[in-house]
Amino acid sequence: MERLLDACVGLKLLRVEVKEEGAFYGNTEISNLYLAKTSPKTQHHNLMYYSKTIYLCWHYLTDAVREGKNQYERAFGISSKDVFEALYRSEEEMIKFMYGLNEIWSICGRDVIAAFDLSSFTVIYDLGGGAGALAQECVSMYPSCTVTIFDLPKVIQTAKKYFVSSEEHRITFYEGDFFKDPVPAADLYILARILHDWADEKCVQLLTKVQKACRPGGGVLLIETLLNEDKSGPLESQLYSINMLVQTEGKERTPAEYSKLLTAAGFKEIGFKKTGKLYDAILGRK
Ligand SMILES: C[S@@+](CC[C@H](N)C(=O)[O-])C[C@H]1O[C@@H](n2cnc3c(N)ncnc32)[C@H](O)[C@@H]1O
Known part of the structure; x- marks a missing residue:
């Protein structure tokens, strides 16, 4: 001891x-x-998730590099094509993951939502919005918007039960699969830590669907950690990109790579804002 x-x-x-x-x-x-569980900025669940899930995937880093694919099968004996099926293998795992996802936004949620002036967007969809921390940040910063959290049915049911207060009338929910189901019309779509989970083709497929559903004058806000153009850093983003290799089919990207995906989907006037913290903001307009 x-x-x-x-x-x-x-x-x-x-x-x-x-x-x-x-x-x-x-x-x-x-x-x-x-680290203290009771602190409003605690990263307790995040670190437990690192320790109990991510660390086990990193154990097979050599295999991940050789095969170019995630290591869920070796680490947990789960052979699933969809990483989220593996992640949500039990309700307990899903709740822990959702707590962990929310915790980072107590440190940098305000920075990413304030990076661009979003006051002209009233109907906002947070695609893959999970436990709703960014939706809450949005409604508290922009008094005239409503935010709908769009996520898989079991995630939405858990978000309603454990995370988002029913008193918060400007936050609503939508159960769906953003690859298979239609995406409703809105002024702004937030995709926070979504594209980094997926290969380029799937990103373009999703962004194209979003572009078609988007109202004229609307846009898409991507929240991701940006790599330098020459991929020389930042170190955190480089390590997160390896993390995406051992866990998902995605990766972290440079501004030019995000521009390419957004342009292929039909978005224009693409802007980037580095926040100085872990996550950055990218806005594309229809
Ligand atoms: C890495 S998490 C990001 C969550 C949240 N946006 C954040 O940044 O805290 C990815 C989210 O996408 C959701 N998701 C994954 N596949 C989906 C699909 N096919 N349709 C809808 N949501 C999906 C997951 O349930 C999860 O909430």
Whole structure:
């Protein structure tokens, strides 16, 4: 235990005070802020997901590099073509994943929603909106919009049950599969951490559907971590891109790569905003 505590001091997760009676350990400020479960900025579920799911896929990194595909089958014995079928293998797993997804937005949700002025968009769909943290950020920042969270039926049912308050009348729900079902008309579609899950062809297929459904003058807001054009960094985005390899069929992309996907789907006037945090914003107009 002492060695573990000392290593945590080395990692700056704990601080130590050595007295005559012995060593006294306590949380550092950063641990209280991001690791304590009760902190509003806690990343507890995110880190548990890293430890119990992602880490196991990374164990097969060599196989992932050789085969160019995710390692769910080796890590969990699940042979599913759709990564989300594997991810949502039980309700418990799905809830943990949804908590984890939401937690990052307590740190950078406001930055990505404020990156562009979205005040002219009133009907907004958050495609693959999951547990709804960005929908909540949107309605709190833009008083005249409504946001519909579009996601797979079991995710929507869980979001309603555990995550989004029924008092929040400007957030509604839509159960569907964005590859198979029609996408309703709206002024703005948010796709946060969606395209990074999928190969280029599927991204263009989805964006084309969105472009067709989009009202004139409307647009699409992509929220993703952007790689430098020469892929020399940022390190976090490079590592996230490997993470997409071991877990999904997607990858992180550069601004030019996102431009290409959006242009192929018919979007114009594409703008990029780096937020200085992990996630960035890309706006395309119909
Ligand atoms: C990586 S998560 C991102 C969630 C959320 N946008 C965020 O950034 O926190 C991808 C989301 O897409 C949803 N999703 C995956 N496949 C889908 C499909 N075919 N139709 C609708 N939603 C889907 C998942 O359920 C999940 O909520």
